[in-house]
Amino acid sequence: MPVYMKILSIETSCDETAVSLVEARGEYPETTFAILGNVVLSQAQLHAEYGGVFPNLAKREHSKNLAPILAEVFGQAGIAKADSPTPLTEEQTAHLKELLAREPALFEAFMEMIPQFVQPDINYIAVTAGPGLEPALWVGINFAKALSYIWNIPIIPSNHMEGHLLVSLLDEGYKKGVAHMQTVGFPLLGVLISGGHTELVLMDDIGSYKIIGATRDDAVGEAFDKVARMLDLPYPGGPHISRLAQHGAEVPGLKLPRPMIGSDDYDFSFSGIKTAVLYKTREMGELSEQDKANISLEFQNAVSEVLLKKTVRAAREFGARTIIIGGGVSANTHIRDTFKNAIEKELPDTTFFVPNHELSTDNALMIAVAAYFQALRGDATSENIVAEGNMVLS
Numbered sequence: 001m002p003v004y005m006k007i008l009s010i011e012t013s014c015d016e017t018a019v020s021l022v023e024a025r026g027e028y029p030e031t032t033f034a035i036l037g038n039v040v041l042s043q044a045q046l047h048a049e050y051g052g053v054f055p056n057l058a059k060r061e062h063s064k065n066l067a068p069i070l071a072e073v074f075g076q077a078g079i080a081k082a083d084s085p086t087p088l089t090e091e092q093t094a095h096l097k098e099l100l101a102r103e104p105a106l107f108e109a110f111m112e113m114i115p116q117f118v119q120p121d122i123n124y125i126a127v128t129a130g131p132g133l134e135p136a137l138w139v140g141i142n143f144a145k146a147l148s149y150i151w152n153i154p155i156i157p158s159n160h161m162e163g164h165l166l167v168s169l170l171d172e173g174y175k176k177g178v179a180h181m182q183t184v185g186f187p188l189l190g191v192l193i194s195g196g197h198t199e200l201v202l203m204d205d206i207g208s209y210k211i212i213g214a215t216r217d218d219a220v221g222e223a224f225d226k227v228a229r230m231l232d233l234p235y236p237g238g239p240h241i242s243r244l245a246q247h248g249a250e251v252p253g254l255k256l257p258r259p260m261i262g263s264d265d266y267d268f269s270f271s272g273i274k275t276a277v278l279y280k281t282r283e284m285g286e287l288s289e290q291d292k293a294n295i296s297l298e299f300q301n302a303v304s305e306v307l308l309k310k311t312v313r314a315a316r317e318f319g320a321r322t323i324i325i326g327g328g329v330s331a332n333t334h335i336r337d338t339f340k341n342a343i344e345k346e347l348p349d350t351t352f353f354v355p356n357h358e359l360s361t362d363n364a365l366m367i368a369v370a371a372y373f374q375a376l377r378g379d380a381t382s383e384n385i386v387a388e389g390n391m392v393l394s
């Protein structure tokens, strides 16, 4: 079993186009990731007009941007262009055209840029196969297949949510280019809070996942985005709510519900909070900046209280030695601080980890991390990869 792998990873499950190139080495807990190249391009501003992610627009943007982003990552990694590149054969071109038939813009960009590079020394191409928006996922998958075909490199299909979980364990070394996986005790309780998911995941080991609770309606990030819309804040709303809440005050008449906070399962429901905000805003009429800040604060409090209560209860019941949060909403400072303080106080023997701030939201480094451990487990490569919009962590 090699304990060194160079992994090129690709993430296109939603509205970020991301590619990274890493050198991963060592079995857990002696694992390090040297980041040779890492680029994330957010389409958020383009989707803002629609108030959410518009799948066909996401697909178009990924198709246009993937090849240039890969070239940029190669540039960062010092992978040179060939002096006199060997042109692709007619057979190769025909095969690529067929592979990328549904993404003509990707085919164009691929033909223009990729053959310029010398065959890179890479062991695996990792790509997000799910969960996510299928039209968006397919772009990354087909790009991975095209690269795999011309360079003869095997592909690892990865789970986006496993990426969000494991990337939370990378230490601060990430900022200097070499991240270490931190040593944690199991069982570990993962709190996944993103735009599409809200799940409590019990881990007995890296690679062993059991979902013990999930949202029955909206994901936390989705609720943030919808509430932001009611407050006339641009998409994605999470960061705006977070910022506004800092100036908010607690107002007695402005109390939102804490749905399912006392239910004896580990499920969540956030649509009721969102609807309550809708009624409040209608009642209040024209909203001042202070009103918006107050609503943001109370909304954030309601969400974090429910999340925290169930997390602490689950951690006690399952004897979790570690708690981690992951996914886009884990960028929220209030949620990070609330969890940190409460866990220190209520679960003094449990260690708490949060992801590096920039790694909370979608990126390709997290896909490389998930893929590396998949490869170590030996269940890595696959010939016939398909997009699985509802892929479940197991």
Ligand code: KG4
Residues within 6 Å of the ligand: 014, 193, 194, 195, 196, 197, 220, 221, 222, 224, 225, 236, 237, 238, 239, 242, 327, 328, 329, 330, 331, 332, 333, 360, 361, 362
């Ligand atoms: O993980 P992510 O980048 O994409 C998905 O996998 O869904 O999560 C995106 C979500 C969005 O709903 C966004 O509003 C939310 O994460 N988000 C935040 C913050 N930053 C991003 N929510 C609350 N506070 C933040 N600071």
Ligand code: ZN
Residues within 6 Å of the ligand: 160, 164, 194, 195, 327, 328, 361, 362
């Ligand atoms: Zn995500």
